[in-house]
Amino acid sequence: MSTVESVTPSGAAVVRRPRRVRLLWFLVCLGLIAVLIVASIAVGTRFVPVPTILDALGGADDTLDQAVIRVRIPRTVLALLAGAALAVSGAVFQGVTRNPLADPGILGINMGASLAVVVGLAYFGLSNPNSYIWAAIAGAAISAVFVYAIGSLGRGGPTPLKLALAGAATSAALVSFVTAVILPRNDIAENVQSWQIGGVGGATFERIWQVLPFLGAGLAVCLLSARSLNSLALGDDVAAGLGERVAIARGLASLGAVMLCGATTAICGPIGFVGLVVPHGCRLLVGPDHRWLLPFSALTGAGLLLAADVIGRIVARPGEIDVGIITAFVGAPFFIYIVRRQKVRAL
């Protein structure tokens, strides 16, 4: 067969899919995203016909429709970026912890970023979005380490159950603190409350430029870790036997993932479940090889979040539903499905 690939060091773990199948899916995803982009620009409180969109992309900017488009374009871009970032970070967390339930939302990492931002706003007078992003990334990193530490105490290391519970508990704890911080501060309360639900509504290119370096760096680190993640999937001992420096590989990959979800949270607020759903779906399409899984997750995640945003604008017309709410509604049943599929002993 012509589809035989060179055997990778972690070849045993990799279920090989024919390259053609992967390429096919890749094209399908790209096509879907293109359709979604058009939909995202066309659909909303005001419907914009497609020819007008093309005109606007060509630079024309004189009708009301085209003004609407100018608002929707950064929103679309942000949805794509945030979706890709969250999906990749979810895939990396799942790989690093070897845990099917890992997701920046479930592990409490998004809430860690939230608390850091809120505290910064309330007590340290952060107003420059750049310092915001640093705060969010720091908060995400601290809560990631914290949850992982709690979850891996005791026998069996970080089992899905222990990590998920530690994450949920930490999340709940952080929500309480966020509430306690913003409650006496009416000046920031309204701002924070709408941000906390998780949305891409207020996107501007200016803000996107500010997170872009962080997203780029995070993505690069994650993609470079793909090979190490394949080794880690076989267990720490085997990975070490294959010549992987386990602690460094794990730390580096986590750092990339934390940067991705921290930066995303800083501008969109906590958006849950994208990082959970997308990697699982992609594993079905392209198999468990992280070198394929990560780019695919990025692509699918971008599409999913954009779709969620478009749906949120259609369902609640003339108002809109924030993406964070839509993803929770789609993602939670999926989470339940995964829990049901697991054997109790494996939890």
Add this chain to the structure above:
Amino acid sequence: MSTPADLRQASPATVAAVTRGRTRRNRRRRIVIGILVVLIGAMVAVSLMVGRTFYPPGDVLKVILGQDVQGATFTVGRLRLPRTCLAVLAGASFGLGGVTFQTMLRNPLASPDIIGISTGASAAAAVAIITLGLSGSAVSVFAITAGLGVALMVYLLAYQDGVSGIRLILIGIGIAAMMNSIVSYVLSTAGQWDLQEALRWLTGSLNGVRWEETVTVLITMIVLVPVLFLGSRDLTVLQLGDDTASALGVRVDRTRLLVVVCAVGLIAFATSATGPIAFLAFLAGPIAARLAGPGHSLLLPSALVGALLVLLADFAGQYAFGTRFPVGVVTGVLGAPYLIYLIVRANRAGGSL
């Protein structure tokens, strides 16, 4: 019934030792209950007397007896009294509901606020009030229906050749996330929503309590609490596992249905009155277990602990800080570390919670 003759033959010394041990453990339980009752009484008195204006016990007593006292009739009779009463009743309801679930599912994390039941009731109440513009008992009906619905849904989704507590908790966490997103959405549609009102549905608050709410919760308790206590002995046997309980003559399914309905009812009515007071249902049971010791029904101690916690947290929230915090924020900030501690301890001990 015939019983083997020699099974009665235990040496008097052993019988005496068994009796002594049991009396000693019972005494501890009684002392704990006594102290809790005294503390609740003291806190009720303090909440009624202390505030922006101090009223001496005499004035408070007169107001309670229905006499007119300048100023106190309004402040104590209309503001502090319903608030304090609801604090006790809601606290007890949350404590009872929580410990029932924890005992039945043999896991402290299986409390209604973690597995989505309080969140479900809260979402329904928020929809009823904000979206549908309902009030009063209609809201309670919504809340209890949603609470029971969520409980049933979590149970059914967790059912696979029997119910595993672990799976049920994880599924409950998922459902809670969905319910939370409903609350967020409803609050966001309310437009210019009042932060206080929003917090009521997000973390629980006793601000602006009226007598009707207090009376609704009281009536619920009068109906459901006796039923729950009738099932309490079966509930303690259920802790030994379904098979053992069944072998000891407990109708497992019937007992479970009965206590779940009671517990959800208590939680849902209390939630529709105060919002889901954060972590209260979760906290009361484990604290009561620490105080009263294991081996007996924790229903009464948990109810008392719940009531005391709400009284303390509400009082602290009102007067201990610069700003007024709703009770749920205080219990949330106190309860969250305890939750994490519990998970750390359980993980260390290696295994089941």
Add this chain to the structure above:
Amino acid sequence: MTTEHQLTAENLSLGYKDRTVIEGLELAVAPGRVTAIVGANACGKSTLLRSMSRLLSPRAGQVLLDGKEVHKLPAKELARTLGLLPQSPLAPEGITVSDLVGRGRHPHQGVFSRWSVADDTAVAAALEATHTVELADRAVDELSGGQRQRVWIAMALAQETDLLLLDEPTTFLDVQHQVEVLDLLTDLNRSRGTTVVMVLHDLNLAARYCDHLVAIAGGKVHAAGRPCEVLTEDTVRAVFGLDSKVIIDPTSGGPLMLPIGRHHMVA
């Protein structure tokens, strides 16, 4: 002595979901005797035991206690005659031994009745019979596996039933504790006439300790009777698919099964 209770299964069929485990099984438990049920993994031994104690409703047929269907008897009334110790019972965190044993009194207590002298006496007697008196005030979670199993048996004793069913009471125990538990159950049977029915894994221990051996295969009783009649090379082959040699146990005079295996063919 005790009344002799008749526990029988008639044309019993049991199963889970779409899987039938037991089909058309007939069994009469010998009153006042020790019965051991043996069979290969997943042959339905535990299922049978669960059904005999009302935990599992039959698909067809019935389980009769003194001529009455157990699934129709009031739960507490049945629990005063027939006790069951499941394979992995759960001890609530921190509970003391004597409180746990006291839970066995549940079927004897009404909703409003207070703890009586009879209850304390039954607990004390159960503790004495299982040699756990000195553990009475300890927490169950601190005990060793063997101690814990004795405590669970004590709980079942405090229930004061004439029939006691045990699902693999010796699993997860070291060999000396297995013998200890089986000796204890024999004492119970000898001194009180309690009818004991247990599912056992170890064929030789089963043969050593029971009066009546029941071998289950293919959802039916393959053979039942005195150990020396049931534990034969033919039965072992039919029930476990294993070639073996059965010799006379030099310590008890009963049968002793030696598995052969592929590498130790008898010349």
